[in-house]
Each structure stands twice: as structure tokens, then as C-alpha cells.
Amino acid sequence: MKKNIFIIATILLLLLQTTSFAQQKVIPLYSGEIPNSKKTPAGYKENLDTNGLFTQISIPTLTVYTPKKGTENGTAVIVLGSGGYRVLVDEGGDVAKAFISKGITTFVLKYRLPSDEIMNDKSIGPLQDAQMAIKLVRMNAKQYNLDTNKIGFVGLSAGGHLASTEATHLNTVFIENKESINLRPDFMVLAYPVISFTHAKVSATIAKLLGENPSQDSLNFFSNEKHVTADTPPTFLLHAGDDTRVSVQHSILFYEALQKAKVKSEFHILQNGGHGFGLEHDTRGNQWFSWCIDWLNEIGFGIQIKAN
Numbered sequence: 101m102k103k104n105i106f107i108i109a110t111i112l113l114l115l116l117q118t119t120s121f122a123q124q125k126v127i128p129l130y131s132g133e134i135p136n137s138k139k140t141p142a143g144y145k146e147n148l149d150t151n152g153l154f155t156q157i158s159i160p161t162l163t164v165y166t167p168k169k170g171t172e173n174g175t176a177v178i179v180l181g182s183g184g185y186r187v188l189v190d191e192g193g194d195v196a197k198a199f200i201s202k203g204i205t206t207f208v209l210k211y212r213l214p215s216d217e218i219m220n221d222k223s224i225g226p227l228q229d230a231q232m233a234i235k236l237v238r239m240n241a242k243q244y245n246l247d248t249n250k251i252g253f254v255g256l257s258a259g260g261h262l263a264s265t266e267a268t269h270l271n272t273v274f275i276e277n278k279e280s281i282n283l284r285p286d287f288m289v290l291a292y293p294v295i296s297f298t299h300a301k302v303s304a305t306i307a308k309l310l311g312e313n314p315s316q317d318s319l320n321f322f323s324n325e326k327h328v329t330a331d332t333p334p335t336f337l338l339h340a341g342d343d344t345r346v347s348v349q350h351s352i353l354f355y356e357a358l359q360k361a362k363v364k365s366e367f368h369i370l371q372n373g374g375h376g377f378g379l380e381h382d383t384r385g386n387q388w389f390s391w392c393i394d395w396l397n398e399i400g401f402g403i404q405i406k407a408n
Contacts, residue, residue, distance in 0.1 A: 180259030260293020340373035
């Protein structure tokens, strides 16, 4: 009897693993030459350590997570993870599982980390990958049953900086786009984002992207609160008031700019939580994710699962 129970349990586990695996697919971000790239040195090899941190990424990819068949609602998010442009935290899978549970197809971007070893201009490498990610998703929307007008970014910490840079510099395109694909995300969800390079500076992040002595023009270019316009996508902001790594002032600056430009936005400042709490805040659990889904519904992105 015990043997039978063990066999049944093993089969169920294998089925669950198969189902999970079937929901994921890794695709290269570029089909040909990667723009702005040098020949990768022999010793420059991608690594994922035991703490879930990627380093030395030279080949960017998108990992696709699809909702259970019949629950798709046509909306998609592209997740840009954290790591201060120094590393990339392997957190996209957890975020993806939350979104696909709501019928939202999720693409996790493993973007290149700025490096003079593999890039001609490291300051634009991650931005090129973010631009290419939304281009690729829109070009393949039919394949994933997506509405091309319901594709957004989810950016965490430095990923929030990358998302907001792409979304506020729509006239500055660093990739080939002969097809004239729309590169504007339809909405953004930014959790404890780096926004400004001129206020409440996160010096380590700035140095990784721009070097030790960046020009004032570069600092201004990557201070995204300075580039908000009426065309900036609707934005959901989340930050902890006691965040000592990335001050809540970053989200405040961006929210004020959004309000001035009359862009739809919602901003939650949590009393505590520090930095990088992800989906499971110490005292609020994943409550913020429910707020986010409610907000997406309110602004008309049709997150409700369609009836069969």
C-alpha cells in the first residue's frame, strides 16, 4: 500500500513539474547580431550563483510564462528584475507566476548588465534590450493571443529605472526598428524603483551604468522624472518609506511628474519593508499585488479573466 502511495505521489509530482515546464519557454532576444556588442572575452561567462544572482550576461533572453489555457485575457507584462545594474536578481519567475494566475502572459527579460568588456557603449546596453523586448512581444502578439494595446512593464528597483527610462525616452531609439513597431509600454508597475540620477543618488547604480565620472548631460538623461510627458504610460508605484537603499523620494519625484503631466497613476507608500521585498512583504504579504490588479482593472486593461 505504501509503495502504491509513493508511486502515485511520484507521478503527481512529475505531472506538476511537466505542467510548470510547459508554461515556460526561453527565446533569444535578438535573432542576429546583438547591437552595441564587442566580441565576448573567453573568460566572460554568464553565471547564476546560489543566491539567485546572474552576472556577466552577454546574451539577453526572454522567458515566456503563459497562463493556463482558456484563462488568457490578452494582457502581457515584461518583467525587468533588480540588481543595481551590477547583478540581475533571478526573481522574475515568482513575479510571473503571480501574473499568469490572473490570465496575464508574462515575459521575463534577462537583460545585459552594463560592461565595457562586451559593449561599445555600456550606458545604452540595458535600454536597447528593454526596447527590443517590447518590440519582440508586439511583433509576436498573435502567437501568444495578446492585445498589442495591453502590453506593460513591471520594473523592480534598477529594473524600475530601466522600465521608466524606456517609457520616458520614446523618441530615442537605440535598436533597429524598420517595421516601425510601437515601443511604448501601455502601462508600468514600478516597485521601489530607482528613478533619478540627480536627486537622492544611488551612487553605485549610477557608476555601474555611466562610470565613475558621468557628465551632467548623462545624469539628466537618465533622471526619468525630468522626461515625463502626457504620453508617459499610466503607472502604479510602490515603495517603502523606510527604504534606505533607494529612497522613497525616487517614487515621489516620479509621481509628482506624472501628476503634473496628468498621467493616470497610483502610488502606495508602505510604512516599512525596506528594499527588495518582492511579492511577500513582511507585514502585508502580497496585498500590494491585489492593489495592482485592481488598478489595472480600473484603468481599462481588461485583467478580468474571460469567460469560456
